[in-house]
Amino acid sequence: MQVDAATVRRIARLARIKVTDEEAKGLEKELSGILDWVRQLDEVDTSGVEPMVRVVAQQMKQRADVVNDGEIADAVVANAPLTEDHFFVVPKVVE
Amino acid sequence: MNDASTANKNLMQGATGPWEIVIGLEVHAQVNSKSKLFSGSSTAFGAEPNSHVSLVDAAMPGMLPVINEECVAQAIRTGLGLKAQINNRSIFDRKNYFYPDLPQGYQISQYKYPIVGEGVIEIDAEGESMTVGIERLHLEQDAGKSIHDQHPDYSYVDLNRSGVALMEIVSKPDMRSAKQAQAYVTKLRTILRYLETCDGDMEKGNLRADVNVSVRKPGDKLGTRCEIKNVNSIRFIGQAIEVEARRQIGIIEDGGKIDQETRLFDPAKGETRAMRSKEEAHDYRYFPDPDLLPLEFTQGYVDGLKAHLPELPDEKKARFIKDFGLSAYDASVLVAEKANADYFEIVAKDRDGKIAANWVINELFGRLNKEGKDIEHSPVSAAQLGGIVGLISSNAISGKIAKDLFEIVWTEGGDPADIVEKRGMKQVTDTGAIEKAVNEIIKANPEKVEQAKLKPSMLGWFVGQVMKQTGGKAAPAAVSDMLKAKLGIE
Numbered sequence: 001m002q003v004d005a006a007t008v009r010r011i012a013r014l015a016r017i018k019v020t021d022e023e024a025k026g027l028e029k030e031l032s033g034i035l036d037w038v039r040q041l042d043e044v045d046t047s048g049v050e051p052m053v054r055v056v057a058q059q060m061k062q063r064a065d066v067v068n069d070g071e072i073a074d075a076v077v078a079n080a081p082l083t084e085d086h087f088f089v090v091p092k093v094v095e
Numbered sequence: 096m097n098d099a100s101t102a103n104k105n106l107m108q109g110a111t112g113p114w115e116i117v118i119g120l121e122v123h124a125q126v127n128s129k130s131k132l133f134s135g136s137s138t139a140f141g142a143e144p145n146s147h148v149s150l151v152d153a154a155m156p157g158m159l160p161v162i163n164e165e166c167v168a169q170a171i172r173t174g175l176g177l178k179a180q181i182n183n184r185s186i187f188d189r190k191n192y193f194y195p196d197l198p199q200g201y202q203i204s205q206y207k208y209p210i211v212g213e214g215v216i217e218i219d220a221e222g223e224s225m226t227v228g229i230e231r232l233h234l235e236q237d238a239g240k241s242i243h244d245q246h247p248d249y250s251y252v253d254l255n256r257s258g259v260a261l262m263e264i265v266s267k268p269d270m271r272s273a274k275q276a277q278a279y280v281t282k283l284r285t286i287l288r289y290l291e292t293c294d295g296d297m298e299k300g301n302l303r304a305d306v307n308v309s310v311r312k313p314g315d316k317l318g319t320r321c322e323i324k325n326v327n328s329i330r331f332i333g334q335a336i337e338v339e340a341r342r343q344i345g346i347i348e349d350g351g352k353i354d355q356e357t358r359l360f361d362p363a364k365g366e367t368r369a370m371r372s373k374e375e376a377h378d379y380r381y382f383p384d385p386d387l388l389p390l391e392f393t394q395g396y397v398d399g400l401k402a403h404l405p406e407l408p409d410e411k412k413a414r415f416i417k418d419f420g421l422s423a424y425d426a427s428v429l430v431a432e433k434a435n436a437d438y439f440e441i442v443a444k445d446r447d448g449k450i451a452a453n454w455v456i457n458e459l460f461g462r463l464n465k466e467g468k469d470i471e472h473s474p475v476s477a478a479q480l481g482g483i484v485g486l487i488s489s490n491a492i493s494g495k496i497a498k499d500l501f502e503i504v505w506t507e508g509g510d511p512a513d514i515v516e517k518r519g520m521k522q523v524t525d526t527g528a529i530e531k532a533v534n535e536i537i538k539a540n541p542e543k544v545e546q547a548k549l550k551p552s553m554l555g556w557f558v559g560q561v562m563k564q565t566g567g568k569a570a571p572a573a574v575s576d577m578l579k580a581k582l583g584i585e
Binding site: 089 | 121128132134135137143144146148149150151152153161162163164166167172191193194195206241243245247248249250251252254277296358378380383387389390391417444485
């Protein structure tokens with residue numbers, strides 16, 4: 001499967017990763033190679049087979065509706081580069 | 096669903112002829128729960144910035160979501176209230192996009208396999224009943240809140256709302272006018288409030304709508320739609336639809352083409368405008384969230400929830416009409432808010448339902464509106480108003496005295512029957528007492544008696560005099576009958 005330059009650019013943009021033209025060339029080849037390798041799975045006939053979501057049969061754990069977390073604003077913003085009154089402060093984003 | 100007669104009425108006139116507006120709605124309703132969808136932090140509104148935030152909500156590395164069973168139950172209850180298909184197996188997916196108030200970089204939502212499938216809502220718009228189809232309801236996380244007006248160069252981010260459970264309720268494109276869309280949201284809000292699965296508070300943003308609008312010539316295939324994001328009042332939903340439909344008709348009639356895009360409604364300017372990020376063609380790259388197993392429950396669990404559902408507005412309306420003899424209109428007014436319906440039922444219990452409805456709707460609601468009070472803070476309790484209605488039905492007081500009594504109870508409080516007794520407000524139905532007053536008035540006004548024989552409309556004057564004589568307490572019908580007999584008026 002051939003991944004072209006435009007597709008690499010698009011994926012990089014969606015993932016917010018900055019990619020130089022130089023790097024993009026290499027990535028075209030790399031991504032194409034990965035997809036080719038994964039494509040071997042297409043050789044298996046999976047028609048009528050449910051996708052497997054768990055190895056062991058178990059139900060999803062649920063929690064009761066109680067408040068038992070939060071109230072740790074200091075810890076929540078501790079690693080942020082910029083904060084004010086416990087707000088995260090980020091470069092302006094306006095719609 | 097929209098037959099020709101209803102469709103025609105809703106057409107919008109353009110320069111080239113009539114156009115049909117096609118509307119579908121995606122409503123985001125905040126789930127009533129104490130804690131968030133996947134964490135144990137509080138959902139309470141108005142807290143200090145980032146206080147109701149756990150490390151899960153802040154998307155710290157290694158944190159794992161665990162689903163809140165009450166949010167699941169609330170989504171199922173809502174589905175049942177919408178007479179919808181409940182899916183005993185559904186899947187959570189990641190919807191990927193970047194925004195500062197979305198710390199995970201994805202929203203946990205449901206895509207291909209939602210918890211609730213197709214359902215219906217019955218609405219009344221402009222006197223006509225119609226059914227609007229529900230496409231689906233799914234559970235998802237709310238995002239945090241960005242504040243842009245605190246600093247010229249920075250935005251402030253508060254994650255208190257991040258991770259709160261939302262139900263996204265998607266309608267089919269069944270609506271054809273702004274009025275119908277407004278009736279749909281109003282009815283949906285009423286149902287949610289009855290079920291207590293969402294408080295429906297639009298001012299706090301707990302219920303908000305994305306409105307999809309397209310236009311076409313009647314009979315044509317669907318036109319290209321635009322989505323108006325986050326409209327937060329029922330009035331604005333109506334305005335946004337009218338304005339957007341006009342804009343689209345204008346473009347097409349000028350030979351242009353509609354671009355499918357996301358727009359914002361600006362109520363101050365009365366216009367919609369394209370959002371700037373539109374060049375970012377949305378590509379959310381949904382995939383199943385590997386942190387969460389499929390959401391599965393038994394039919395027995397659903398049946399258990401169903402058994403405890405409250406009476407819903409449509410059922411209540413039908414019962415009010417049947418049991419209390421109300422008109423369809425009065426019944427609709429009373430069931431629109433559950434608190435009003437509950438109040439009415441106390442007033443009407445074992446009493447005349449029509450008189451009760453009349454007093455609740457006209458006297459009580461009128462007075463509450465005038466003073467800007469809601470029914471929870473009514474100075475006249477349902478038991479008190481019931482007492483007044485009882486006194487009217489048993490003919491103990493006249494309608495006029497009842498209004499005075501209502502005023503006394505409103506301002507001073509007290510038991511209506513006691514007040515009537517102590518202040519001598521009882522209607523005089525004793526014919527002896529009425530006759531005495533009638534005789535006195537006739538005796539004192541011989542010349543008027545002569546006039547009345549020629550001019551029967553004089554009767555009103557006599558009734559007035561007798562009422563005055565008895566302090567307004569005589570039963571007017573009895574007074575009138577007796578006067579007619581004595582004056583010889585037919």
